[in-house]
Amino acid sequence: MKIVVAIVSCALALGAFAQGTPKYLDFTAPLEERVEDALGRMTLEEKVKMLHAQSKFSSAGVPRLGIPELWCADGPHGIRGEVFWDNWDNAGWTNDSCTAFPALTCLAATWRPELAREYGRAIGEEARYRGKDVLLAPGVNMLRTPLNGRNFEYLGEDPLLASKMAVPYIEGVQSNNVAACLKHFALNNNELNRNTCDVHVSDRALFEIYLSAFKAGVVEGGAWAVMPSYNLFENRHACENPRLIKEILKGDWDFDGITVSDWGGVHNTDLVIDGGLDLEMGTGTDGLTANMNAYDTYHMANPYLERLRDGRASVEELDDHVRRVLRTIFRTSMAPSHWKGRFTCPEHYATARRIGAEGIVLLKNDGVLPIAENVRKVLLVGENAVKMLTIGGGSSSLKAQKEISPLQGLSEALQGKAEVAWERGYIGAGGVIYNNVKSRDFELLSERRDSAALVADAVEKARNADLVIFVGGLNKEEHQDCEDRDRLSLNLPYGQDALIEALADANPNIVVVNISGNPVAMPWAGKVAAIVQDWYLGSEAGNSLADVLTGTVNPSGKLPFTIPYRLEDTPTWGDGRRYPGIQRADSHISDIYYDEDILIGYRWYDTKKIPVQFPFGYGLSYTRFDIGTPTVSRTDSIYTFTMDVSNIGSLKGAETVQIYVSAPKVKGLVREAKKLAGFAKVDLLPGETRSVSIDVPVSVLAYYDEETASERIVPGKYVFSVGASSAELLHKINVRYDEK
C-alpha cells in the first residue's frame, strides 16, 4: 500500500513537471498558494521527515519534490563554523571562517537601531552566502541576574531597548532571505540548571518584562522563526509548552513561522505534540548507528508517525507544522531572489569595527583619555589584551577569519607615536587559546612565573610607563561569560581586583578596560583614572578599542544594564528562592521564583533606592552636551517630545537622549520608580544644536492587568523625565491621562 501511494504521488509530481512548472516551484506565485500546492503533493512520511533533524543543524526537505533541506546556524555574532553531520566536532572546512561581529550586549550599548539593522543585514549576508536558511539569533532574554553566563548574547535589562534593537536586527537578517530565529523563548534567564528549572513568574512580569522583546520581534519585526528554550514554565518544558507556543506565540501574536526546539530541549513525544512545536533539533546523541538512522528515533520522527497512523495525533496539526516549514523554505532558499549574500568582505569588517567602537562605554575619565600626544610609553596589562575572545562561550563560539587583539590594535594605532609593551599580570582559566598575531595560528601561552611574580613584573613596568592600560575582565571560559554555566561571583576572576589596585598604586595614570558581557563589581573604581566598559567585539576588537582610546572615535555607548556595587544588591539575591531556585524533594526539577516581579535591573535599584556603581543608560563622551527643556505634544496615540540638544564641547560626538516615565501610585499595585519610554541618538558637531523629537506611544503608560489579562492605563498624573542616563534626568514633564 505504502509503495502504491509513493508511486502514485511520484507520478503526480512528474506529471505536474511535465505539464509545466508546478505552483510551488513558481516563484512568482503567492507564498500561501505555493505552500498549499507543495503540501498537497507530500506523503505522510515526507511530512514527518520535515519536522525533525537529519543532522546536527539541518532538517530534510522533500528530495522527491526538489524542496531543499533547511539549514540552521548559530548565531548570534557570526556564522558558526561547520561541524560534522552527526557530532559537534569542527568539520575542518577551510572556507567557513567568518566575520565575527560584536556581541549583542555591545549592539545594545550603541542605542542606535540603525546599527542593529546594519548588523542584521551584514550577518544575514554571511548566512546567505554560507547557505544557511535560519540564523539562530537574536537572543532577547532579559538580564535578570548578572551571574547569567549568557547575558553577553542578549540585549540588556530593559525590554524597550531590547525591542528597539531586536526589530531592525531581524529585518536586516531577513532582507537576505534568511530567517531570524528569536531565542530563547522564554524565561531562560540563567544557565545554571537551565534544563531543569521551572520558572514561577507573574503574568504581569511575563508580559511586561520577559516576553516584550519576543513580541516586538514577532509582531513588529516579523521574525520567521522562534526557538523555545530549555527551562520549564508552569511545569512544562518550553519546547513542549502549549501556553507559550500555541496560545501566546501562534495565537495571540499570530506567528506564522516555525518554532525550532533548542538543541535537545524536547523530552516527551506526547507532550511535544500537545505543545505545538514545529521542528525538533538536537535530541540525544544522534547520527547513524549500526542498523538504523538515529534521527528516526526523535520524538517528532517515528514515534510521531506511529501516533499519526493510529489516530492518536491529528493530521490537521501535522499539516500546520508542515505548512510552517514549507513557508520558511519558500521564504529563504526557495524565495524569489537570486541574492547569494557575501562573506568576510571589507564592508562587514567595517560594520563590525563601527559597531564595536560605538558600543564601547566610557564610564570614568579623569582626563587620561583620549591618549595624549605626549604619551610615549604605554603598558598594556592583562590577558584580554591578547586572548582570542571569539572562541569559547558555547554555541556562539566562532571560527573567525581574523581577530585583532587589543594589543595589536593599539600597537598599530600608536605606531610611531608611542612604544607599546604588554605584561600578562594574571593567569586565567586553563585551556586558553591565544592569538599568535596571524589569524588561526594559535598557541597556548606558557607561563613559568607564579601569580606573585606576574603581579610584581607588571607593577614594576607600570612604574615606568606614561600610561597603563589594564585590559582584563571576564572571558568565555566556564563560569565566566559562557553557556551552560553561570558565574560564581560578581567580582573579576583570577585576582584581577588586587592586581588593578596594585597597578593603580604604582601609577595613577591607569585606564581599566573591562571586557565582559555582564556587569562586574569594580571595587577599585575610585582609584583608577579611567574606566572603559568594553565588550566581546569580534574580528575588529582591537581596532574598535584603539579607535576609542586614541580619540579617532568619540565614545558614545551607554550601558544597557546597571553595574551594581555588590551581588547582595541585585534583585535575585536572597535565600535561593529567586536564584538559583529550590530543588524539589521528589525530582530533579528545581523551582525558581521571580519574586522581584517587574523590578529587574534599574527598575529594582531605583525603586528600592539602592545605590549603584554605574546606572543604566550611563556613558561619557570626550565632548559635553546640553539637553534643552523639552516640550510635549500629543495625538490620540503618541506623545512627541521635542528639545534642543547641543554639543558644548570641542569634539564631534553623539548623545543619547533618554525619556523615562513614572506612573501614579495605585494601592496594591507594584510600580517601578520609572521605566524607559523612548530614546534617540543624535550626532553633533562641536557647537552644533539640533532639535530632536522623540515619539512615545501612549501605550507606554500601560501596565499588564492580570484580572482582565490586558493592558490598562490608570488615569492620573504621569511624570516623564528627560536626560542623558537613568540617573541624570534634569527635565520633568507632567502629563495627565484621563480615561475617555
Ligand code: BGC
Ligand atoms: C543553545 C542555542 C543554540 C543551539 C545550537 C544550544 O545549546 O542554547 O542557543 O542555538 O545550541 O547550537
